[in-house]
Amino acid sequence: xxxxxxxxxxxxxxxxxxxxxxxxxxxxxxxxxxxxxxxxxxxxxxxxxxxxxxxxxxxxxxxxxxxxxxxxxxxxxxxxxxxxxxxxxxxxxxxxxxxxxxxxxxxxxxxxxxxxxxxxxxxxxxxxxxxxxxxxxxxxxxxxxxxxxxxxxxxxxxxxxxxxxxxxxxxxxxxxxxxxxxxxxxxxxxxxxxxxxxxxxxxxxxxxxxxxxxxxxxxxxxxxxxxxxxxxxxxxxxxxxxxxxxxxxxxxxxxxxxxxxxxxxxxxxxxxxxxxxxxxxxxxxxxxxxx
Amino acid sequence: xxxxxxxxxxxxxxxxxxxxxxxxxxxxxxxxxxxxxxxxxxxxxxxxxxxxxxxxxxxxxxxxxxxxxxxxxxxxxxxxxxxxxxxxxxxxxxxxxxxxxxxxxxxxxxxxxxxxxxxxxxxxxxxxxxxxxxxxxxxxxxxxxxxxxxxxxxxxxxxxxxxxxxxxxxxxxxxxxxxxxxxxxxxxxxxxxxxxxxxxxxxxxxxxxxxxxxxxxxxxxxxxxxxxxxxxxxxxxxxxxxxxxxxxxxxxxxxxxxx
Numbered sequence: 001x002x003x004x005x006x007x008x009x010x011x012x013x014x015x016x017x018x019x020x021x022x023x024x025x026x027x028x029x030x031x032x033x034x035x036x037x038x039x040x041x042x043x044x045x046x047x048x049x050x051x052x053x054x055x056x057x058x059x060x061x062x063x064x065x066x067x068x069x070x071x072x073x074x075x076x077x078x079x080x081x082x083x084x085x086x087x088x089x090x091x092x093x094x095x096x097x098x099x100x101x102x103x104x105x106x107x108x109x110x111x112x113x114x115x116x117x118x119x120x121x122x123x124x125x126x127x128x129x130x131x132x133x134x135x136x137x138x139x140x141x142x143x144x145x146x147x148x149x150x151x152x153x154x155x156x157x158x159x160x161x162x163x164x165x166x167x168x169x170x171x172x173x174x175x176x177x178x179x180x181x182x183x184x185x186x187x188x189x190x191x192x193x194x195x196x197x198x199x200x201x202x203x204x205x206x207x208x209x210x211x212x213x214x215x216x217x218x219x220x221x222x223x224x225x226x227x228x229x230x231x232x233x234x235x236x237x238x239x240x241x242x243x244x245x246x247x248x249x250x251x252x253x254x255x256x257x258x259x260x261x262x263x264x265x266x267x268x269x270x271x272x273x274x275x276x277x278x279x280x281x282x283x284x285x286x287x288x289x290x291x
Numbered sequence: 292x293x294x295x296x297x298x299x300x301x302x303x304x305x306x307x308x309x310x311x312x313x314x315x316x317x318x319x320x321x322x323x324x325x326x327x328x329x330x331x332x333x334x335x336x337x338x339x340x341x342x343x344x345x346x347x348x349x350x351x352x353x354x355x356x357x358x359x360x361x362x363x364x365x366x367x368x369x370x371x372x373x374x375x376x377x378x379x380x381x382x383x384x385x386x387x388x389x390x391x392x393x394x395x396x397x398x399x400x401x402x403x404x405x406x407x408x409x410x411x412x413x414x415x416x417x418x419x420x421x422x423x424x425x426x427x428x429x430x431x432x433x434x435x436x437x438x439x440x441x442x443x444x445x446x447x448x449x450x451x452x453x454x455x456x457x458x459x460x461x462x463x464x465x466x467x468x469x470x471x472x473x474x475x476x477x478x479x480x481x482x483x484x485x486x487x488x489x490x491x492x493x494x495x496x497x498x499x500x501x502x503x504x505x506x507x508x509x510x511x512x513x514x515x516x517x518x519x520x521x522x523x524x525x526x527x528x529x530x531x532x533x534x535x536x537x538x539x540x541x542x543x544x545x546x547x548x549x550x
Contacts, residue, residue, distance in 0.1 A: 003414065003513055005510075006505075006509060007413060007415070007416040007510075008341070008342075008410050008411070008419065010411040011407065011408040011410075012407065015388045026544065031534070032538070035535075035542060036537040040544060068404050069403075069405015069406075069425035070403070070404045070424075070425045070426060073404035074384075074406075075404070076385040076403075077384050077404070080402075081401070087386055089382075092382045092383065093382075093383060093520070094384040094406060095384035098384060143398055147533045149527075149534075151483065153527035153530065153531065156523070156527070157519075157524060158408075159517040160520075161382060161412070161516045161519050161520050161523065162382070162408075162411040163514070164411045164413045171519050171523040172526055174523045174526060174527035174530070175523075175530035176391045178530040179533075182537075205541055209542065210456065210543060213538070216534075216537065220530070249382050
């Protein structure tokens, strides 16, 4: 039996599930907005990505704070409470993740403000320089995109750098969550962009991306199960059933639907989003339930 | 730094009196579980069941009985192992978990914010949240008593000298002597768990056991959480590159494919 079965659960539950899901969406939306911008795609999708990222990353900070045993001490993650020196352990994913979230939040804020200025909702034209094609804008989005990738992936690494069953029995949770963040964010942009009347080449590009990423996600989940080895046997219960349902309903079905142009609609992206949530729920709760 | 201090727990002389549990709770002013309402495990005389934020000592009762009622009771007073390479200390993002001058591992309650990263990182599952403080807590090896030149409350209270407190060097000698005695007496299954530096650099609270570690609820091969860090990070970077390439292929201009 793996030595991970002799440990205690940190009881990270609904708030952390919500954080993992929304953190992935905030980071993925930012990443996609930057790349759509880089390839000159529909400006409405670019703006949508940046408009999603900042409010959602704020929600993430709130979820993480509320989950603490002592919420008012949230700043202890960043500043040593006694000396007021910066607190950073590069080898602790939670510590580096807290800084990545702060840095990503700052970039998301700047890009968010730039979109408000671009749309004229903020009457301060100088703020438009925070977005492309200005050099400052390029710098902000470049830094923000790298931090977004960190935020999307570190949550899985955080689980792996523990001694809990399933989480610490594989090293593929980071990459799985990262890919899932991309697939769910593309689905969100397709869904909201579709409602906003975006069509044509940019939408097709996003759909192509989402299909390709869903294939990657399928491979990642398969590799994850293989890497767990005998520990994967703990999924011979309701959680395993839910995981299979996620793979069929949240990956395979949207892939098949997406290949048929005639049945495109809101259903496929909604299923992909639900799949991303269920995937994280299975990973978090199936381990929490073990001794 | 003062000399490294710790515990050597000889489980063969534990009688399951739980004096250590009580002494620990009294000295450290730990609250009752479940608001003081008595809860029974229902399948054992062990009603504490596990270590957590308000149980820093736990006497395990391992009832090994066969159908013909032949068997034995193994008892083991369990606590934080004060690992030389400690998983909890490694991941703690606030710096609340420190190594003291006695080479023990301590959680500073005024710095801890209750993120619970250490709970899942501990290879032995000894840490829990104390609902009174809202922070992660565990055995401190009575740091306050050590500072005052006293021995920890549990070992002081132990009536059979199952829990021995002292310098690590002395305890190792004592443990080897006891092991030799038991082996000569025919108890060949006896062995020391965590006395050498192969287990997380050495456990400053180590044990004499007479059955497999798993029987006592101890991991056979405890490891540090950071073992997964490098590989997880590399796979995430590979994933990031794959996503960027996918975006490159998907987003590059394919001419007018608009319908």
